[in-house]
Amino acid sequence: MELALKIGTAALLVAMLIFLIPQAKNIYSNTRKGTTSEWLNFALITCGVFFFILILTKLV
Amino acid sequence: MQGNTITARNSSAILATNKLIRNTYILLSMTLLFSALTATLAITLRLPPITNLIATGGALVLMWFVLPRTANSSAGIGVVFATTGLLGLGLGPLLSMYLSMPNGPQIVATALGGTGAIFLGLSGYALTTKKDFSYLGGFLFTGFIVVLLASLLNIFLGIPALSLTVSAAVIMIMSGFLLYQTSAMVHGGETNYIMATIGLYVTILNLFTSLLHILGFASND
Numbered sequence: 001m002e003l004a005l006k007i008g009t010a011a012l013l014v015a016m017l018i019f020l021i022p023q024a025k026n027i028y029s030n031t032r033k034g035t036t037s038e039w040l041n042f043a044l045i046t047c048g049v050f051f052f053i054l055i056l057t058k059l060v
Numbered sequence: 061m062q063g064n065t066i067t068a069r070n071s072s073a074i075l076a077t078n079k080l081i082r083n084t085y086i087l088l089s090m091t092l093l094f095s096a097l098t099a100t101l102a103i104t105l106r107l108p109p110i111t112n113l114i115a116t117g118g119a120l121v122l123m124w125f126v127l128p129r130t131a132n133s134s135a136g137i138g139v140v141f142a143t144t145g146l147l148g149l150g151l152g153p154l155l156s157m158y159l160s161m162p163n164g165p166q167i168v169a170t171a172l173g174g175t176g177a178i179f180l181g182l183s184g185y186a187l188t189t190k191k192d193f194s195y196l197g198g199f200l201f202t203g204f205i206v207v208l209l210a211s212l213l214n215i216f217l218g219i220p221a222l223s224l225t226v227s228a229a230v231i232m233i234m235s236g237f238l239l240y241q242t243s244a245m246v247h248g249g250e251t252n253y254i255m256a257t258i259g260l261y262v263t264i265l266n267l268f269t270s271l272l273h274i275l276g277f278a279s280n281d
Contacts, residue, residue, distance in 0.1 A: 004110075005109060005110060005113060006215050006216065008110075008113045008117075009113060009215055010212060010215050010216075012113065012116060012117055012120070013208055013211055013212045013215070014212065015120070016120070016208055017205065017208055017209070017212070019124055020201070020204070020205060020208070021205060023201065024198075024201035024202060024204070024205050027197045027198055027201050028197075028198035028201060028202060029198075030197075031194065031195060031196075031197040031198040031199075032194060032195050033195060034195030034196070038191075038195055039195075041191070042193070042196065042236065042239070045182070045185070045235070045239070046232055046235065046236070049178060049182075049231065049232065049235045050232070052174070052177070052178065053174070053228075053231060053271070053274065056170055056171075056174045056271070056275060057274065057275060057278035059170055060163065060166055060167050060170050060275050060278055060279040
């Protein structure tokens with residue numbers, strides 16, 4: 001049963017990869033490039049989320 | 061005269077954006093409530109873990125093949141409810157597993173509150189600042205592909221540290237997707253509220269399950 005669950009999950013992930021890789025390629029080639037300040041802004045937001053998760057782990 | 065025409069066009073674009081945002085959040089809250097109902101049903105009926113796999117597979121088929129064909133009609137709303145209902149049903153066995161842990165209810169409640177706070181914080185930030193996050197698209201999709209490959213590898217390797225790293229990466233990527241999708245609604249990258257709803261719903265679901273995994277791991281010391 002556990003092996004069947006693993007194989008089923010793997011099949012689902014492979015299907016997701018087959019479906020998403022062409023879309024990802026398309027989006028990657030058509031996305032505008034961000035400026036340094038835009039990436040810095042995103043990095044700061046990500047740091048904020050990271051520290052928030054860290055606080056949550058201390059609560060449980 | 062030309063100035064008046066431009067102003068009229070601008071105000072109609074703002075009205076369309078506001079309508080899109082309002083419809084998206086109304087539909088999103090309704091689908092979240094509906095999936096909470098189906099998840100409760102799955103917990104009550106004690107459905108086996110295989111339910112998650114079957115329900116997710118069914119939801120993906122609806123999302124990939126049916127929703128794009130119905131998104132511009134009222135039938136799309138029914139498809140969104142069917143998809144989110146199935147995803148909620150699949151979440152049931154996972155929630156049952158966490159709830160059976162010694163401090164399970166606290167873990168689930170913290171994950172739920174944390175997901176809500178991240179969603180409100182990031183969506184609120186993208187909506188109020190009106191910054192354009194479209195540059196994140198390529199990075200986020202590539203990151204998600206890498207995460208899927210790592211998950212696939214870890215199904216057979218079963219390394220807990222890799223599983224935890226994948227969950228942490230999913231949280232960061234989904235946070236980026238929240239900014240990307242909200243910004244797309246504001247800047248006209250997304251004009252269909254049904255597609256916007258399903259995108260935000262899947263992002264919230266991934267955020268919640270990954271947070272649940274990290275908190276479950278953290279509470280086990």
